[in-house]
Amino acid sequence: MAPLTHIPLQRPDHFNFATDVVDTWAAKSPSLEAMLWVSHDKATQKSLTYQHFSQQSQRIALLLEQLGARPGDVMLMVLPRAPAWWEVATAGLRSGILIAPATTLLTAKDIEYRSQRSKATVFVGDATSVRKIQQVRHKCPSLRVIIQTEGQPEAGVTGLYKAIEQIETTARHFRSTEDAHLLTGKYWLNLSPGKLCWNYTEQGWGKAAYSYFGAWNCGASLFVWDDRGPFNATTILEHLHNFPIATLCAPPLAWRQLVQQQCQQYYRKNAPRALAQCNSAGEPLDSTVIDQWRSLSGLTICEGYGQTETTLMCGNYGGFEVRPGSMGKPIPGVPLYVINPAGQETPANEEGELALLVADGDSPSNFFGIFDGYVHDNGEATRNERISTLHGKIRKWYLTGDKAKRDKDGYLWFVGRADDVINSSGYRIGPFEVESTLKQHPAVAECAVISSPDMVRGEVVKAFIVLTSKYAKAPRDQLTKELQIFCKTNSAPYKYPRKVAFVNQESLPRTTSGKIKRAELRKLEWQNAKSENLPKL
Incomplete structure (x- = not known):
């Protein structure tokens, strides 16, 4: 395969993910699938189009406005892998509301902390998570609205789908900044219109956003299994066999299980129908697993590196050789370097800190796949940055907090974290x-x-x-x-x-x-x- 040609992204003057991506695909191709959803028990399947998410998110955006939510408000979401997650999230982006998704594993006390810390005014959850927030609602002074996506809500809680039944599909449009994730979907996940992508990650984690924005920017479809039970690697292989999933992105734990003897035996009898791209992120994956999976499937697991605060910054992609254990190379257009404490790029094979070049002299970086800062940080968690001077030129860096090395061919190798996380x-x-x-x-x-x-x-x-x-x-x-x-x-x-x-x-x-x-x-x-x-x- 020839290396991918890089077309640099230009920062738009105005952009809204809901209108400029979801609505655009819906208008261009009304029947284009955005999601193939499978229930936990595998008994129910739904093929949902971009048009569906366009219309639903417009209705929900109007509901949020009617309930008093305004641009800049924080909406805490604790939902399982149900279509409502993407409907509500897209509505929030459409309305300029800050979405704060969290894992369904959280206890009531965990939710209380997140509500207080984020100053959330809106909470959206299923019946289980709504019961949890109700236990601590009196300790969440900023919370004004609770929305429930399933079941019969109690007094004081808005039932989502009943509330939007009479709402027309016209909503106001605001600006959001998720177009930079086009790089994630195009280069690392290898997606395009019609391809089916499965990201085996729970919706409370940053990688869920990678697939959401990355896939839909490319017009691809998300495969979503509403898994609510213990992890089962054989079930992953079962879905790969039964559905035309082209890209699988899974954490290292899943890949380690998928190469166990029992899974190998299942794979040989029930080969994946359409799998062509395999990705891993979250932590380094040992080369033994990569070799075992390649021997079994003929496919190489491509590792990548990014943060919740950024898009994917580097990865194994395109036509260059994959070196097991390496994070790959910077994604085209991403100014990622390994620097020393003085803010200078380190020589090959010398350990340093991974950093994004934010500004070079008077010229700001063209890369905009990075957050502006933390909401309501109160000065406690501001962006970690460093200013350096080289030959009289001042450079501004965003520090990732992770240490790495760069070899002579430009591959990046993870060393460890600079913090305690x-x-x-x-x-x-x-x-x-x-x-x-x-x-x-x-x-x-x-x-x-x-x-x-x-x-x-x-x-x-x-x-x-x-x-x-x-x-x-x-x-x-x-x-x-x-x-x-x-x-x-x-x-x-x-x-x-x-x-x-x-x-x-x-x-x-x-x-x-x-x-x-x-x-x-x-x-x-x-x-x-x-x-x-x-x-x-």
């Missing part, structure tokens, strides 16, 4: 979240949470716990299980510590002010893993 199977987990939950248990006097290497998940949550005197002699195995259950109950289940170590206060490394040095704990944990032949990501 734990990335387990694509789930980004803040240590503070887990520590705060653990400290609510009477057995925990103090704790520190870090990442720990794991053969299946890449890395998992590990907690170092100092016990209170009351629990000092408690059986360790029993107490470990009790603490894990406590975390699952009082926070989202994926955050619980899969590894627990009970330690003395004196054994924890600290700063002069008494703060625990997570970075030092993490370094020791990963160094110790080398002798166990665990992956060093």
Whole structure:
């Protein structure tokens, strides 16, 4: 395959994803499929066109306006993989409302925190998540509207579909900025009109946006299975066999399961119908899995790298050689570099920080697939930037917080994170979240949470716990299980510590002010893993 020709994107003066993408495809080709939806039990299938999402999102946008939502308001969404997610999200973008999707795994307390932090005025959920927000509604002062997408809503809650029955399909149009994701869909996902793309990621995560904007910018169709049960790799192969899915984007955990012996046997008897493109992101994928999948399917898994704050920044795409373990090369038009602390590009094979060039002297970068900042950050989480000067020219960089190396041929290789965030199977987990939950248990006097290497998940949550005197002699195995259950109950289940170590206060490394040095704990944990032949990501 010849390398793809890059046509640089130009920042438009005015752009709205709903009107300029969804409405445009609906007008150009009314029968063009935007989504093939399959129910959890696989008994129901729906083929939904761009025209469907155009009309539904216009009705919902008018409903939001009638309910008092205004451009700039935050809409918190906790919905399963149902068409309503895309209908409501497109309506929010159409209206200039900021959409804040979250995973359905969140507890009521998690939702309370997100509502308070984002100052959300609108909440949209299914019956389950609406019950959760109702438990904490009195603690969410900014929340004015609750919308339920299924079931019979209680008093004070608006039923979505009944409310839009009489609404005509005309709505006001505002500006949004998701056209830069055309690069993601065109280059990395290899999409075009009529192709079916399956992104096996829950809707609360950034990669869900990658497929949503990336696929629909290209006029492709999304395959959506409303999976609400435990992960089953064989079911993925079943869907690939039964449906004409051309592109599969899945996290490394899924790919590791798909090359297990049982799945290989199933694959040989039930080969995918149309699979031609395989993608992975969220964390590095070991080369052994890539080789096993290529041997089984003849297809190479193309890794990519991006952030929730950006579009895809680099990946394995087009006609150049895929080097297993590499993040690939920068996507055409993306000014991604590896720089040193002085803001200068590092030589080949020298470690540095991944950074986007925002401005070069007086010339701002043409790349606009990056966020402007965090909503309601109160100065606590502003964009991480650096100014550097080289030969008298001032450069402005956006720092990703991730470390990498660039080889002599321009391939990028991930080294590690510059912060404490734990990335387990694509789930980004803040240590503070887990520590705060653990400290609510009477057995925990103090704790520190870090990442720990794991053969299946890449890395998992590990907690170092100092016990209170009351629990000092408690059986360790029993107490470990009790603490894990406590975390699952009082926070989202994926955050619980899969590894627990009970330690003395004196054994924890600290700063002069008494703060625990997570970075030092993490370094020791990963160094110790080398002798166990665990992956060093």
